[in-house]
Amino acid sequence: MSVINLKESEVQVREVRLGSITGFEGTAGQLVQCARSGSLKDSVRSFSQCMGCSSINAFCQLCMIQDAAVINHAPVGCAGDVFCFNFVYRVGQMERKLPPAIGRYFSTNIQEQDTIFGATQKLADTIRAVYQRVGPNAIFITTSCASGIIGDDVEGVANDLAAELGIPVVACFCEGFKSKIWTTGFDSAYHSIVRKIVKPPQKKSNKVNIINFWGSRIFDELLNPLGYEADYIVPFSTIAQLEHISEAAATIQICPTLGTYIGAALEQVYGVPEIKSPPAYGIAGTDQWLRELGRVLDRQTEIEEIIAKEHERVLPKLREYREKLQGKTAYLTAGAAHGHSLIAVLRELGMEVQGAAIFHHDPIYDSGDIASDALAHDVNTYGDVPNYNVCNKQAYELVNILNRVRPDIMIARHGGMTLWGAKLGIPTLLIGDEQFGFGYQGVLNYAERILETLDNKEFVTNLAKHSTMPYRKWWLEQNPFSFLRGDLDVGFY
Ligand code: SF4
Numbered sequence: 368m369s370v371i372n373l374k375e376s377e378v379q380v381r382e383v384r385l386g387s388i389t390g391f392e393g394t395a396g397q398l399v400q401c402a403r404s405g406s407l408k409d410s411v412r413s414f415s416q417c418m419g420c421s422s423i424n425a426f427c428q429l430c431m432i433q434d435a436a437v438i439n440h441a442p443v444g445c446a447g448d449v450f451c452f453n454f455v456y457r458v459g460q461m462e463r464k465l466p467p468a469i470g471r472y473f474s475t476n477i478q479e480q481d482t483i484f485g486a487t488q489k490l491a492d493t494i495r496a497v498y499q500r501v502g503p504n505a506i507f508i509t510t511s512c513a514s515g516i517i518g519d520d521v522e523g524v525a526n527d528l529a530a531e532l533g534i535p536v537v538a539c540f541c542e543g544f545k546s547k548i549w550t551t552g553f554d555s556a557y558h559s560i561v562r563k564i565v566k567p568p569q570k571k572s573n574k575v576n577i578i579n580f581w582g583s584r585i586f587d588e589l590l591n592p593l594g595y596e597a598d599y600i601v602p603f604s605t606i607a608q609l610e611h612i613s614e615a616a617a618t619i620q621i622c623p624t625l626g627t628y629i630g631a632a633l634e635q636v637y638g639v640p641e642i643k644s645p646p647a648y649g650i651a652g653t654d655q656w657l658r659e660l661g662r663v664l665d666r667q668t669e670i671e672e673i674i675a676k677e678h679e680r681v682l683p684k685l686r687e688y689r690e691k692l693q694g695k696t697a698y699l700t701a702g703a704a705h706g707h708s709l710i711a712v713l714r715e716l717g718m719e720v721q722g723a724a725i726f727h728h729d730p731i732y733d734s735g736d737i738a739s740d741a742l743a744h745d746v747n748t749y750g751d752v753p754n755y756n757v758c759n760k761q762a763y764e765l766v767n768i769l770n771r772v773r774p775d776i777m778i779a780r781h782g783g784m785t786l787w788g789a790k791l792g793i794p795t796l797l798i799g800d801e802q803f804g805f806g807y808q809g810v811l812n813y814a815e816r817i818l819e820t821l822d823n824k825e826f827v828t829n830l831a832k833h834s835t836m837p838y839r840k841w842w843l844e845q846n847p848f849s850f851l852r853g854d855l856d857v858g859f860y
Contacts, residue, residue, distance in 0.1 A: 779796070
Protein backbone atom coordinates (compact mmCIF):
# COMPACT_ATOMS: atom_id res chain seq x y z
CA MET A 368 0.00 0.00 0.00
CA SER A 369 1.38 3.37 -0.87
CA VAL A 370 1.28 5.84 2.00
CA ILE A 371 -0.36 9.13 1.11
CA ASN A 372 1.75 12.03 2.30
CA LEU A 373 0.04 15.39 1.87
CA LYS A 374 3.03 17.22 3.34
CA GLU A 375 4.98 16.48 0.15
CA SER A 376 4.23 18.87 -2.70
CA GLU A 377 4.82 16.12 -5.29
CA VAL A 378 3.40 12.64 -5.62
CA GLN A 379 5.90 9.90 -6.46
CA VAL A 380 5.68 8.57 -10.01
CA ARG A 381 3.92 5.24 -10.51
CA GLU A 382 7.11 3.36 -11.37
CA VAL A 383 8.41 4.11 -7.88
CA ARG A 384 5.15 4.18 -5.94
CA LEU A 385 3.40 1.13 -7.40
CA GLY A 386 6.12 -0.64 -9.40
CA SER A 387 4.19 -0.01 -12.63
CA ILE A 388 5.64 -1.02 -16.01
CA THR A 389 5.25 -0.18 -19.70
CA GLY A 390 6.90 -3.23 -21.31
CA PHE A 391 5.78 -6.88 -21.14
CA GLU A 392 5.01 -9.71 -23.52
CA GLY A 393 3.42 -13.00 -22.50
CA THR A 394 -0.01 -14.00 -21.29
CA ALA A 395 -2.29 -12.14 -18.92
CA GLY A 396 -1.94 -14.99 -16.43
CA GLN A 397 1.85 -14.72 -16.47
CA LEU A 398 1.63 -10.99 -15.86
CA VAL A 399 -0.72 -11.44 -12.89
CA GLN A 400 1.55 -14.14 -11.47
CA CYS A 401 4.66 -11.92 -11.78
CA ALA A 402 2.83 -9.02 -10.14
CA ARG A 403 1.65 -11.18 -7.24
CA SER A 404 5.02 -12.81 -6.64
CA GLY A 405 6.94 -9.52 -6.65
CA SER A 406 8.95 -10.60 -9.69
CA LEU A 407 7.51 -8.13 -12.20
CA LYS A 408 10.16 -6.63 -14.46
CA ASP A 409 9.86 -3.76 -16.88
CA SER A 410 11.10 -4.78 -20.31
CA VAL A 411 12.78 -1.75 -21.82
CA ARG A 412 12.35 -0.92 -25.49
CA SER A 413 15.50 -0.09 -27.44
CA PHE A 414 13.28 1.79 -29.91
CA SER A 415 10.35 3.95 -28.91
CA GLN A 416 8.08 5.52 -31.49
CA CYS A 417 6.02 7.83 -29.28
CA MET A 418 5.31 8.69 -25.70
CA GLY A 419 2.54 10.36 -23.70
CA CYS A 420 3.07 13.07 -21.09
CA SER A 421 1.85 13.25 -17.49
CA SER A 422 1.24 16.96 -17.89
CA ILE A 423 -1.71 16.53 -20.22
CA ASN A 424 -3.29 13.89 -17.99
CA ALA A 425 -3.09 16.25 -15.02
CA PHE A 426 -4.47 19.02 -17.20
CA CYS A 427 -7.43 16.98 -18.45
CA GLN A 428 -8.75 16.69 -14.90
CA LEU A 429 -7.96 20.17 -13.57
CA CYS A 430 -9.08 22.07 -16.67
CA MET A 431 -12.68 20.91 -16.33
CA ILE A 432 -13.26 22.26 -12.84
CA GLN A 433 -15.89 24.83 -13.72
CA ASP A 434 -14.68 27.76 -11.64
CA ALA A 435 -10.91 27.15 -11.66
CA ALA A 436 -8.22 28.30 -14.09
CA VAL A 437 -5.14 26.33 -15.13
CA ILE A 438 -1.76 27.83 -15.97
CA ASN A 439 0.70 25.59 -17.78
CA HIS A 440 4.13 26.80 -16.67
CA ALA A 441 5.82 25.68 -19.85
CA PRO A 442 6.88 26.54 -23.37
CA VAL A 443 3.70 27.07 -25.35
CA GLY A 444 4.22 23.87 -27.32
CA CYS A 445 3.44 21.80 -24.20
CA ALA A 446 -0.12 23.11 -24.44
CA GLY A 447 -0.53 21.59 -27.92
CA ASP A 448 -3.28 19.22 -26.75
CA VAL A 449 -5.23 21.89 -24.92
CA PHE A 450 -7.57 22.69 -27.81
CA CYS A 451 -8.80 19.11 -27.77
CA PHE A 452 -9.82 19.40 -24.11
CA ASN A 453 -11.70 22.61 -24.77
CA PHE A 454 -13.71 20.62 -27.31
CA VAL A 455 -14.35 17.82 -24.79
CA TYR A 456 -15.25 20.44 -22.17
CA ARG A 457 -17.80 22.12 -24.43
CA VAL A 458 -19.39 18.84 -25.53
CA GLY A 459 -19.55 17.68 -21.91
CA GLN A 460 -21.21 20.94 -20.88
CA MET A 461 -23.93 20.36 -23.45
CA GLU A 462 -24.45 16.76 -22.29
CA ARG A 463 -24.74 17.89 -18.68
CA LYS A 464 -26.92 20.88 -19.61
CA LEU A 465 -24.46 23.39 -18.16
CA PRO A 466 -24.24 26.97 -19.45
CA PRO A 467 -21.73 27.26 -22.30
CA ALA A 468 -18.30 28.58 -21.31
CA ILE A 469 -14.89 28.20 -22.86
CA GLY A 470 -12.08 26.66 -20.86
CA ARG A 471 -9.82 28.93 -18.80
CA TYR A 472 -6.39 27.69 -19.77
CA PHE A 473 -3.21 29.74 -19.96
CA SER A 474 0.47 29.23 -20.65
CA THR A 475 3.41 31.18 -19.24
CA ASN A 476 5.14 30.62 -22.59
CA ILE A 477 8.60 29.87 -21.18
CA GLN A 478 11.21 30.92 -23.73
CA GLU A 479 14.93 30.41 -24.22
CA GLN A 480 16.00 33.36 -22.06
CA ASP A 481 13.70 32.22 -19.25
CA THR A 482 15.50 28.90 -19.14
CA ILE A 483 18.67 30.82 -18.28
CA PHE A 484 17.36 33.54 -15.96
CA GLY A 485 14.38 31.67 -14.50
CA ALA A 486 10.66 32.17 -15.10
CA THR A 487 9.21 32.65 -11.61
CA GLN A 488 8.51 36.35 -12.18
CA LYS A 489 6.73 35.46 -15.41
CA LEU A 490 4.69 32.89 -13.50
CA ALA A 491 3.72 35.36 -10.76
CA ASP A 492 2.70 37.96 -13.39
CA THR A 493 0.64 35.36 -15.24
CA ILE A 494 -1.18 34.30 -12.06
CA ARG A 495 -2.10 37.94 -11.33
CA ALA A 496 -3.23 38.49 -14.92
CA VAL A 497 -5.36 35.33 -14.89
CA TYR A 498 -6.94 36.35 -11.59
CA GLN A 499 -7.81 39.78 -12.98
CA ARG A 500 -9.07 38.42 -16.29
CA VAL A 501 -11.30 35.51 -15.25
CA GLY A 502 -11.72 35.78 -11.44
CA PRO A 503 -11.39 32.03 -10.73
CA ASN A 504 -12.05 30.45 -7.34
CA ALA A 505 -8.73 28.58 -7.60
CA ILE A 506 -5.72 28.55 -9.89
CA PHE A 507 -3.75 25.39 -10.64
CA ILE A 508 -0.23 25.55 -12.06
CA THR A 509 0.85 22.51 -14.06
CA THR A 510 4.62 22.19 -14.44
CA SER A 511 6.64 21.02 -17.43
CA CYS A 512 10.02 19.55 -18.34
CA ALA A 513 11.37 23.07 -18.86
CA SER A 514 10.22 24.45 -15.49
CA GLY A 515 11.45 21.29 -13.76
CA ILE A 516 14.87 21.29 -15.40
CA ILE A 517 15.58 24.96 -14.64
CA GLY A 518 14.40 24.40 -11.06
CA ASP A 519 11.81 27.17 -10.78
CA ASP A 520 10.37 27.40 -7.25
CA VAL A 521 6.78 26.89 -8.39
CA GLU A 522 5.56 25.87 -4.93
CA GLY A 523 7.00 29.07 -3.42
CA VAL A 524 5.33 31.29 -6.05
CA ALA A 525 2.02 29.45 -5.60
CA ASN A 526 2.08 29.93 -1.82
CA ASP A 527 2.97 33.64 -2.10
CA LEU A 528 0.22 34.30 -4.63
CA ALA A 529 -2.35 32.32 -2.65
CA ALA A 530 -1.68 34.63 0.30
CA GLU A 531 -1.81 37.72 -1.92
CA LEU A 532 -4.99 36.87 -3.83
CA GLY A 533 -6.90 35.02 -1.11
CA ILE A 534 -7.77 31.97 -3.27
CA PRO A 535 -6.03 28.59 -3.49
CA VAL A 536 -3.12 28.77 -5.94
CA VAL A 537 -1.91 25.22 -6.25
CA ALA A 538 1.22 23.76 -7.84
CA CYS A 539 0.69 20.46 -9.62
CA PHE A 540 4.01 18.76 -10.41
CA CYS A 541 3.66 16.71 -13.58
CA GLU A 542 6.85 17.15 -15.63
CA GLY A 543 6.70 14.77 -18.58
CA PHE A 544 10.27 13.53 -18.30
CA LYS A 545 9.78 12.12 -14.82
CA SER A 546 7.63 9.14 -15.76
CA LYS A 547 7.08 6.85 -18.73
CA ILE A 548 3.57 6.27 -17.39
CA TRP A 549 1.47 9.24 -18.36
CA THR A 550 -1.32 8.28 -15.94
CA THR A 551 1.02 9.57 -13.23
CA GLY A 552 -0.47 12.92 -14.28
CA PHE A 553 -3.87 11.90 -12.85
CA ASP A 554 -2.16 11.25 -9.52
CA SER A 555 -0.45 14.66 -9.66
CA ALA A 556 -3.76 16.44 -10.27
CA TYR A 557 -5.52 14.57 -7.48
CA HIS A 558 -2.61 15.11 -5.10
CA SER A 559 -2.89 18.86 -5.66
CA ILE A 560 -6.66 18.74 -5.06
CA VAL A 561 -6.49 16.65 -1.87
CA ARG A 562 -3.51 18.64 -0.61
CA LYS A 563 -4.86 22.15 -1.11
CA ILE A 564 -8.60 22.11 -1.92
CA VAL A 565 -10.31 19.34 0.07
CA LYS A 566 -11.22 20.35 3.63
CA PRO A 567 -11.48 18.05 6.65
CA PRO A 568 -15.05 16.71 7.04
CA GLN A 569 -17.50 18.61 9.26
CA LYS A 570 -20.20 15.96 8.96
CA LYS A 571 -20.98 12.83 6.96
CA SER A 572 -23.11 13.29 3.84
CA ASN A 573 -25.21 10.89 1.74
CA LYS A 574 -23.03 11.60 -1.29
CA VAL A 575 -20.93 9.03 -3.09
CA ASN A 576 -17.87 10.31 -4.93
CA ILE A 577 -17.76 9.07 -8.52
CA ILE A 578 -14.23 9.39 -9.89
CA ASN A 579 -14.84 9.54 -13.61
CA PHE A 580 -13.85 11.27 -16.82
CA TRP A 581 -16.68 13.12 -18.54
CA GLY A 582 -19.12 10.33 -19.29
CA SER A 583 -22.86 10.21 -18.74
CA ARG A 584 -24.53 10.31 -15.28
CA ILE A 585 -25.23 6.60 -15.10
CA PHE A 586 -24.93 6.32 -11.31
CA ASP A 587 -27.97 8.47 -10.40
CA GLU A 588 -30.34 5.67 -11.30
CA LEU A 589 -28.52 3.20 -9.06
CA LEU A 590 -27.75 5.39 -6.04
CA ASN A 591 -30.89 7.53 -5.68
CA PRO A 592 -33.22 4.61 -4.80
CA LEU A 593 -30.63 3.52 -2.20
CA GLY A 594 -30.86 6.95 -0.53
CA TYR A 595 -27.52 8.21 -1.82
CA GLU A 596 -26.52 10.92 -4.26
CA ALA A 597 -23.80 10.64 -6.90
CA ASP A 598 -21.14 13.36 -6.81
CA TYR A 599 -19.29 13.27 -10.14
CA ILE A 600 -15.71 14.43 -9.86
CA VAL A 601 -13.43 15.93 -11.06
CA PRO A 602 -14.63 17.11 -14.51
CA PHE A 603 -17.54 19.58 -14.23
CA SER A 604 -17.22 19.89 -10.45
CA THR A 605 -16.72 23.20 -8.64
CA ILE A 606 -14.15 24.18 -6.03
CA ALA A 607 -16.87 24.34 -3.34
CA GLN A 608 -17.99 20.82 -4.28
CA LEU A 609 -14.43 19.46 -4.12
CA GLU A 610 -13.90 21.02 -0.69
CA HIS A 611 -16.49 18.60 0.72
CA ILE A 612 -15.64 15.28 -0.94
CA SER A 613 -14.09 14.21 2.36
CA GLU A 614 -17.63 14.02 3.80
CA ALA A 615 -18.85 11.39 1.31
CA ALA A 616 -20.16 7.97 2.33
CA ALA A 617 -17.95 6.16 -0.20
CA THR A 618 -15.83 6.55 -3.32
CA ILE A 619 -16.53 4.71 -6.56
CA GLN A 620 -14.01 4.61 -9.37
CA ILE A 621 -15.13 4.15 -12.92
CA CYS A 622 -11.54 3.12 -13.64
CA PRO A 623 -8.79 2.45 -11.06
CA THR A 624 -6.12 3.59 -13.54
CA LEU A 625 -7.71 7.03 -13.23
CA GLY A 626 -8.67 7.11 -9.59
CA THR A 627 -6.30 4.84 -7.68
CA TYR A 628 -4.58 7.74 -5.92
CA ILE A 629 -7.55 9.89 -4.96
CA GLY A 630 -9.59 6.87 -3.82
CA ALA A 631 -6.79 5.79 -1.48
CA ALA A 632 -6.05 9.37 -0.37
CA LEU A 633 -9.66 10.04 0.65
CA GLU A 634 -9.79 6.75 2.53
CA GLN A 635 -6.43 7.07 4.27
CA VAL A 636 -6.64 10.77 5.13
CA TYR A 637 -10.39 11.24 5.71
CA GLY A 638 -11.80 7.74 6.19
CA VAL A 639 -14.02 7.75 3.06
CA PRO A 640 -14.27 4.04 2.14
CA GLU A 641 -13.28 3.17 -1.41
CA ILE A 642 -15.20 0.40 -3.22
CA LYS A 643 -12.52 -2.24 -3.69
CA SER A 644 -13.56 -4.63 -6.38
CA PRO A 645 -12.92 -5.07 -10.09
CA PRO A 646 -14.94 -2.36 -11.85
CA ALA A 647 -18.48 -3.34 -12.83
CA TYR A 648 -17.86 -4.74 -16.32
CA GLY A 649 -19.27 -8.11 -17.37
CA ILE A 650 -21.95 -9.95 -15.39
CA ALA A 651 -19.61 -11.55 -12.84
CA GLY A 652 -17.70 -8.29 -12.26
CA THR A 653 -20.91 -6.28 -11.89
CA ASP A 654 -22.31 -8.78 -9.37
CA GLN A 655 -19.11 -8.57 -7.34
CA TRP A 656 -18.92 -4.78 -7.53
CA LEU A 657 -22.57 -4.29 -6.54
CA ARG A 658 -22.20 -6.59 -3.54
CA GLU A 659 -19.18 -4.65 -2.33
CA LEU A 660 -21.10 -1.40 -2.81
CA GLY A 661 -24.03 -2.84 -0.84
CA ARG A 662 -21.70 -3.89 1.97
CA VAL A 663 -20.03 -0.47 2.23
CA LEU A 664 -23.32 1.48 2.02
CA ASP A 665 -25.17 -1.01 4.23
CA ARG A 666 -27.72 -1.78 1.54
CA GLN A 667 -27.16 -5.53 1.02
CA THR A 668 -30.85 -6.48 0.78
CA GLU A 669 -31.63 -3.79 -1.77
CA ILE A 670 -28.56 -4.71 -3.81
CA GLU A 671 -29.53 -8.39 -3.93
CA GLU A 672 -32.95 -7.32 -5.24
CA ILE A 673 -31.29 -5.19 -7.93
CA ILE A 674 -29.01 -8.05 -8.96
CA ALA A 675 -31.93 -10.51 -9.23
CA LYS A 676 -34.04 -8.04 -11.24
CA GLU A 677 -31.22 -7.12 -13.59
CA HIS A 678 -30.25 -10.76 -14.19
CA GLU A 679 -33.84 -11.45 -15.16
CA ARG A 680 -33.78 -8.52 -17.59
CA VAL A 681 -30.32 -8.99 -19.10
CA LEU A 682 -29.49 -12.71 -19.18
CA PRO A 683 -32.06 -13.81 -21.81
CA LYS A 684 -30.83 -11.07 -24.17
CA LEU A 685 -27.23 -11.96 -23.39
CA ARG A 686 -27.88 -15.59 -24.40
CA GLU A 687 -29.15 -14.38 -27.78
CA TYR A 688 -26.06 -12.24 -28.33
CA ARG A 689 -23.76 -15.07 -27.23
CA GLU A 690 -25.22 -17.34 -29.92
CA LYS A 691 -24.41 -14.73 -32.56
CA LEU A 692 -20.94 -13.89 -31.26
CA GLN A 693 -19.75 -17.29 -30.04
CA GLY A 694 -16.27 -18.03 -31.38
CA LYS A 695 -15.72 -14.59 -32.91
CA THR A 696 -12.23 -13.33 -32.22
CA ALA A 697 -11.18 -9.93 -30.89
CA TYR A 698 -8.00 -7.99 -30.20
CA LEU A 699 -8.10 -4.87 -28.06
CA THR A 700 -6.02 -1.88 -27.18
CA ALA A 701 -6.76 0.42 -24.24
CA GLY A 702 -5.46 1.90 -21.01
CA ALA A 703 -4.79 -0.57 -18.22
CA ALA A 704 -7.87 -0.93 -16.02
CA HIS A 705 -10.30 -0.17 -18.84
CA GLY A 706 -8.60 -2.74 -21.06
CA HIS A 707 -9.00 -5.35 -18.31
CA SER A 708 -12.66 -4.42 -18.05
CA LEU A 709 -13.19 -4.81 -21.80
CA ILE A 710 -11.67 -8.29 -21.70
CA ALA A 711 -14.40 -9.23 -19.20
CA VAL A 712 -17.11 -7.80 -21.47
CA LEU A 713 -15.83 -9.66 -24.55
CA ARG A 714 -15.45 -12.97 -22.72
CA GLU A 715 -18.92 -12.56 -21.27
CA LEU A 716 -20.20 -12.32 -24.86
CA GLY A 717 -18.58 -15.66 -25.70
CA MET A 718 -15.86 -14.07 -27.81
CA GLU A 719 -12.28 -15.26 -27.94
CA VAL A 720 -9.82 -12.55 -26.93
CA GLN A 721 -6.75 -13.21 -29.07
CA GLY A 722 -4.63 -10.62 -27.38
CA ALA A 723 -4.37 -7.10 -26.05
CA ALA A 724 -2.02 -4.12 -26.22
CA ILE A 725 -2.48 -2.37 -22.88
CA PHE A 726 -0.67 0.93 -22.22
CA HIS A 727 0.86 0.12 -18.84
CA HIS A 728 0.41 -2.21 -15.88
CA ASP A 729 0.01 -1.36 -12.19
CA PRO A 730 0.82 -4.52 -10.22
CA ILE A 731 -1.23 -3.11 -7.36
CA TYR A 732 -3.23 0.04 -6.72
CA ASP A 733 -2.64 2.63 -3.98
CA SER A 734 -5.11 0.93 -1.64
CA GLY A 735 -2.79 -2.09 -1.59
CA ASP A 736 -5.89 -4.32 -1.90
CA ILE A 737 -5.70 -7.03 -4.57
CA ALA A 738 -9.52 -7.17 -4.66
CA SER A 739 -9.39 -4.32 -7.21
CA ASP A 740 -7.17 -6.27 -9.62
CA ALA A 741 -9.39 -6.51 -12.70
CA LEU A 742 -6.85 -8.49 -14.76
CA ALA A 743 -6.62 -11.17 -12.05
CA HIS A 744 -10.43 -11.21 -12.03
CA ASP A 745 -10.42 -11.80 -15.82
CA VAL A 746 -7.93 -14.64 -15.61
CA ASN A 747 -9.65 -16.30 -12.64
CA THR A 748 -13.17 -15.92 -14.05
CA TYR A 749 -12.71 -16.44 -17.80
CA GLY A 750 -9.27 -18.03 -18.24
CA ASP A 751 -5.97 -16.78 -19.58
CA VAL A 752 -5.49 -14.27 -22.44
CA PRO A 753 -2.68 -15.00 -24.92
CA ASN A 754 -0.59 -12.30 -26.65
CA TYR A 755 -0.93 -9.93 -23.73
CA ASN A 756 1.36 -7.02 -24.46
CA VAL A 757 2.01 -4.05 -22.18
CA CYS A 758 2.72 -1.45 -24.82
CA ASN A 759 2.60 2.34 -24.44
CA LYS A 760 1.01 3.00 -27.84
CA GLN A 761 3.97 1.74 -29.91
CA ALA A 762 2.14 1.39 -33.23
CA TYR A 763 4.90 -0.72 -34.81
CA GLU A 764 4.34 -3.51 -32.26
CA LEU A 765 0.56 -3.25 -32.54
CA VAL A 766 0.53 -3.47 -36.34
CA ASN A 767 2.90 -6.44 -36.37
CA ILE A 768 0.75 -8.39 -33.87
CA LEU A 769 -2.53 -7.44 -35.53
CA ASN A 770 -1.18 -8.64 -38.85
CA ARG A 771 -0.40 -12.01 -37.27
CA VAL A 772 -3.56 -12.63 -35.24
CA ARG A 773 -5.99 -11.10 -37.78
CA PRO A 774 -8.99 -10.97 -35.39
CA ASP A 775 -12.60 -10.65 -36.52
CA ILE A 776 -12.70 -7.28 -34.75
CA MET A 777 -10.34 -4.84 -33.11
CA ILE A 778 -11.64 -2.82 -30.15
CA ALA A 779 -9.96 0.46 -29.19
CA ARG A 780 -10.55 2.95 -26.41
CA HIS A 781 -8.50 5.80 -27.87
CA GLY A 782 -8.64 7.55 -31.21
CA GLY A 783 -5.45 7.26 -33.24
CA MET A 784 -5.20 3.50 -32.72
CA THR A 785 -8.15 2.42 -34.85
CA LEU A 786 -6.63 3.28 -38.22
CA TRP A 787 -4.19 0.38 -37.96
CA GLY A 788 -7.00 -2.16 -37.81
CA ALA A 789 -8.83 -0.47 -40.65
CA LYS A 790 -5.71 -0.34 -42.86
CA LEU A 791 -5.37 -4.10 -42.43
CA GLY A 792 -9.03 -4.63 -43.34
CA ILE A 793 -10.00 -5.56 -39.76
CA PRO A 794 -13.35 -4.13 -38.59
CA THR A 795 -12.52 -1.76 -35.77
CA LEU A 796 -14.71 -0.36 -33.05
CA LEU A 797 -13.81 2.77 -31.08
CA ILE A 798 -15.73 3.42 -27.86
CA GLY A 799 -14.46 6.53 -26.10
CA ASP A 800 -17.08 6.65 -23.30
CA GLU A 801 -15.83 4.31 -20.61
CA GLN A 802 -19.30 4.25 -19.07
CA PHE A 803 -20.78 2.73 -22.25
CA GLY A 804 -19.67 -0.74 -21.13
CA PHE A 805 -20.39 -0.29 -17.43
CA GLY A 806 -22.77 -2.58 -15.55
CA TYR A 807 -25.21 -5.15 -16.88
CA GLN A 808 -26.49 -2.88 -19.64
CA GLY A 809 -22.90 -2.28 -20.74
CA VAL A 810 -22.52 -5.90 -21.89
CA LEU A 811 -25.60 -5.54 -24.09
CA ASN A 812 -24.43 -2.15 -25.37
CA TYR A 813 -21.15 -3.67 -26.53
CA ALA A 814 -22.87 -6.68 -28.10
CA GLU A 815 -25.03 -4.44 -30.26
CA ARG A 816 -22.13 -2.26 -31.38
CA ILE A 817 -19.89 -5.26 -32.15
CA LEU A 818 -22.59 -6.87 -34.27
CA GLU A 819 -23.14 -3.58 -36.15
CA THR A 820 -19.41 -3.28 -36.79
CA LEU A 821 -19.08 -6.87 -38.00
CA ASP A 822 -22.04 -6.33 -40.34
CA ASN A 823 -20.19 -3.47 -42.01
CA LYS A 824 -16.96 -5.29 -42.93
CA GLU A 825 -17.15 -4.17 -46.54
CA PHE A 826 -16.07 -0.65 -45.58
CA VAL A 827 -12.71 -1.67 -44.10
CA THR A 828 -12.16 -4.29 -46.80
CA ASN A 829 -12.33 -1.55 -49.43
CA LEU A 830 -10.32 0.84 -47.28
CA ALA A 831 -7.52 -1.72 -46.95
CA LYS A 832 -7.47 -2.23 -50.72
CA HIS A 833 -6.84 1.48 -51.27
CA SER A 834 -4.52 2.35 -48.39
CA THR A 835 -0.79 1.99 -47.91
CA MET A 836 1.06 0.89 -44.82
CA PRO A 837 4.26 2.59 -43.60
CA TYR A 838 5.51 -0.74 -42.24
CA ARG A 839 7.27 -2.93 -44.78
CA LYS A 840 7.13 -6.69 -45.25
CA TRP A 841 10.55 -6.85 -43.57
CA TRP A 842 9.18 -5.54 -40.28
CA LEU A 843 5.93 -7.49 -40.45
CA GLU A 844 7.95 -10.71 -40.67
CA GLN A 845 10.08 -9.90 -37.61
CA ASN A 846 9.30 -10.89 -34.05
CA PRO A 847 6.97 -8.07 -32.89
CA PHE A 848 8.97 -7.81 -29.67
CA SER A 849 12.38 -7.45 -31.34
CA PHE A 850 12.87 -4.07 -29.65
CA LEU A 851 11.49 -5.16 -26.29
CA ARG A 852 14.65 -6.41 -24.70
CA GLY A 853 16.92 -5.75 -21.72
CA ASP A 854 14.93 -6.40 -18.57
CA LEU A 855 15.18 -3.73 -15.93
CA ASP A 856 14.29 -4.98 -12.46
CA VAL A 857 11.72 -2.71 -10.81
CA GLY A 858 10.62 -5.25 -8.19
CA PHE A 859 10.16 -3.50 -4.87
CA TYR A 860 7.80 -5.39 -2.60
S1 SF4 B 1 7.03 15.79 -22.18
FE1 SF4 B 1 7.81 17.72 -21.30
S2 SF4 B 1 8.18 19.03 -23.09
FE2 SF4 B 1 6.83 17.37 -23.79
S3 SF4 B 1 4.74 18.18 -23.52
FE3 SF4 B 1 5.26 17.07 -21.63
S4 SF4 B 1 6.04 18.65 -20.25
FE4 SF4 B 1 6.11 19.53 -22.34
